[in-house]
Amino acid sequence: MINSTFICLLCRSQKKRGVVIMALMILPFIGSVSVSESLVAMTTLCLVYLILKFFHIEIPEGLRRLPGPKPLPIIGNVLEVGSRPYLSLTAMSKRYGDVFQIQIGMRPVVVLSGIDTVRQALIKQGEEFASRPDLYSFRFINDGKSLAFSTDQAGVWRARRKLAYSALRSFSTLDGTTPEYSCMLEEHICKEGDYLIKQLNTVMKADGSFDPFRHIVVSVANVICGMCFGRRYDHNDEELLSLVNLSDEFGQVVGSGNPADFIPILQFLPSSTMKKFVSINARFNKFVQKIVTEHYVTYNKDNIRDITDSLIDHCEDRKLDENSNIQMSDEKIVGIVNDLFGAGFDTISTALSWSVMYMVAYPEIQERLYQELKNNVDLNRSPRLSDKSNLPFLEAFILEIFRHSSFLPFTIPHCTSKDTSLNGYFIPKDTCVFINQWQINHDPELWKDPSSFNPDRFLSDDGTELKKTEAEKVMTFGMGKRRCIGEVIARNEVYLFLAIIVQKLQFHAMPGEPLDMTPEYGLTMKHKRCHLRATVRARDEQ
Numbered sequence: 001m002i003n004s005t006f007i008c009l010l011c012r013s014q015k016k017r018g019v020v021i022m023a024l025m026i027l028p029f030i031g032s033v034s035v036s037e038s039l040v041a042m043t044t045l046c047l048v049y050l051i052l053k054f055f056h057i058e059i060p061e062g063l064r065r066l067p068g069p070k071p072l073p074i075i076g077n078v079l080e081v082g083s084r085p086y087l088s089l090t091a092m093s094k095r096y097g098d099v100f101q102i103q104i105g106m107r108p109v110v111v112l113s114g115i116d117t118v119r120q121a122l123i124k125q126g127e128e129f130a131s132r133p134d135l136y137s138f139r140f141i142n143d144g145k146s147l148a149f150s151t152d153q154a155g156v157w158r159a160r161r162k163l164a165y166s167a168l169r170s171f172s173t174l175d176g177t178t179p180e181y182s183c184m185l186e187e188h189i190c191k192e193g194d195y196l197i198k199q200l201n202t203v204m205k206a207d208g209s210f211d212p213f214r215h216i217v218v219s220v221a222n223v224i225c226g227m228c229f230g231r232r233y234d235h236n237d238e239e240l241l242s243l244v245n246l247s248d249e250f251g252q253v254v255g256s257g258n259p260a261d262f263i264p265i266l267q268f269l270p271s272s273t274m275k276k277f278v279s280i281n282a283r284f285n286k287f288v289q290k291i292v293t294e295h296y297v298t299y300n301k302d303n304i305r306d307i308t309d310s311l312i313d314h315c316e317d318r319k320l321d322e323n324s325n326i327q328m329s330d331e332k333i334v335g336i337v338n339d340l341f342g343a344g345f346d347t348i349s350t351a352l353s354w355s356v357m358y359m360v361a362y363p364e365i366q367e368r369l370y371q372e373l374k375n376n377v378d379l380n381r382s383p384r385l386s387d388k389s390n391l392p393f394l395e396a397f398i399l400e401i402f403r404h405s406s407f408l409p410f411t412i413p414h415c416t417s418k419d420t421s422l423n424g425y426f427i428p429k430d431t432c433v434f435i436n437q438w439q440i441n442h443d444p445e446l447w448k449d450p451s452s453f454n455p456d457r458f459l460s461d462d463g464t465e466l467k468k469t470e471a472e473k474v475m476t477f478g479m480g481k482r483r484c485i486g487e488v489i490a491r492n493e494v495y496l497f498l499a500i501i502v503q504k505l506q507f508h509a510m511p512g513e514p515l516d517m518t519p520e521y522g523l524t525m526k527h528k529r530c531h532l533r534a535t536v537r538a539r540d541e542q
């Protein structure tokens with residue numbers, strides 16, 4: 001009696017109710033079944049039904065259900081996605097098309113591929129695809145107040161993004177301290193580039209080899225530290241070193257597909273990875289917080305020294321402005337510097353470290369880069385931002401690094417802010433969306449021989465000009481409303497650091513040690529840590 005009432009409550013449709021009752025009727029014929037066994041069986045059936053009902057989505061008329069692989073209970077498609085999601089999801093896009101659905105654990109995820117489909121979603125329907133999903137790991141980044149990862153409401157996120165963008169732009173385009181430099185960004189990079197060369201020479205003399213990421217990351221961190229905090233650190237500073245060298249572990253958890261984000265029960269089970277992740281974030285926040293507190297103490301309205309000061313200043317101005325619409329805490333405003341610092345060193349150091357690896361893997365390309373510099377920049381001076389237009393091969397090389405390595409294989413995950421549709425498929429509100437940048441950068445419809453590393457694909461036949469339409473097809477910084485706000489700085493920084501080091505140094509592999517170019521999956525994919533050699537370009541060569 002209770003059983004049939006329960007079933008009736010669960011199954012409003014006659015047909016479904018019939019299936020459940022039939023299943024229960026069969027039970028006694030399987031063998032002798034005790035009351036408790038039949039209760040367990042019935043509860044399981046009801047639970048399965050409830051789960052099915054939970055995931056059953058009514059599709060509005062005229063739209064189609066999303067295609068995709070069949071998920072297993074509890075784990076969904078985790079096994080098919082595997083440890084290299086950019087490859088498995090690219091393979092799935094060949095089977096299911098540009099818009100398909102997988103299930104990671106309990107959570108449905110829509111995967112977007114194909115440049116036209118991604119443009120349609122992120123640009124033409126940008127508003128609907130601009131939110132971030134509420135993922136467990138994101139709650140630990142910047143104490144849940146991250147500009148890039150938090151689920152801030154659209155109004156708050158937009159205001160913070162505008163503030164971050166304008167602070168970054170002001171402190172990169174500000175005049176340098178001497179007329180020798182066109183702007184502050186150029187001054188920071190040129191000085192850090194020179195320090196990097198000195199540091200690599202010292203390490204080479206002492207040890208005969210160096211770990212490229214270990215040194216590049218400090219130089220790049222110093223550029224963003226200069227803009228954010230008005231200070232730089234020594235290459236052997238233990239505090240900075242221990243912090244910036246943690247970025248691999250950060251990226252491994254935040255990369256699309258971290259199990260604890262998709263299988264809720266894992267949040268409550270002990271996990272050494274999550275423990276490490278929480279501790280990395282706490283250390284990172286503590287580092288930034290200490291500097292911010294010092295800034296509050298020494299803040300002077302008439303002498304805004306850096307981005308932190310300018311954000312504090314914004315809070316002060318807002319308090320004096322009676323008409324201001326206060327929706328954000330000071331913490332949320334000043335906390336923006338945490339995002340800028342975090343995003344500003346890991347991505348660029350990864351790009352530069354890969355560049356050095358590719359130069360070693362393709363010595364003839366390294367030589368062409370050097371010859372181009374030699375022919376177009378006076379070797380008695382350091383390259384500058386203004387030399388960029390005379391170095392098309394270097395620009396083509398950087399584009400090919402972005403494309404071929406696709407070291408940011410996915411954007412940060414997006415989320416739909418309302419029920420929507422794409423290419424005729426229905427996508428409900430609050431669906432997590434992965435954008436597969438790697439697929440776009442390796443799509444044979446867009447690129448000839450996509451797996452070969454060939455910077456010339458971006459150059460005109462005579463090699464003197466960049467092909468703009470080819471360059472615009474590379475997807476590295478996302479697109480639309482969430483597009484990276486540091487893109488201009490990042491492109492300039494990767495270019496100028498590379499020009500400076502290629503002019504002075506030649507990189508080689510360690511004798512007898514094959515170069516391992518296999519990427520390690522994460523938000524930013526790194527190459528395995530390794531040792532290389534560098535020799536100073538001979539004076540007569542220069």
Ligand code: HEM
Nearest residue numbers: 148340343344347348411412476477478482484485486490
């Ligand atoms: C080569 C270097 C860089 C690459 C490849 C890169 C790439 C990206 C990508 C793919 C996104 C996510 C876009 C999306 O979710 O659709 C992003 C977001 C972001 N980037 Fe970058 N980035 C780089 C450097 C920088 C730098 C130097 C800064 C700042 C100093 C920065 C600040 C940000 C911020 C704040 C966001 C979040 C934007 C938002 O959620 O509204 N990035 N970046």
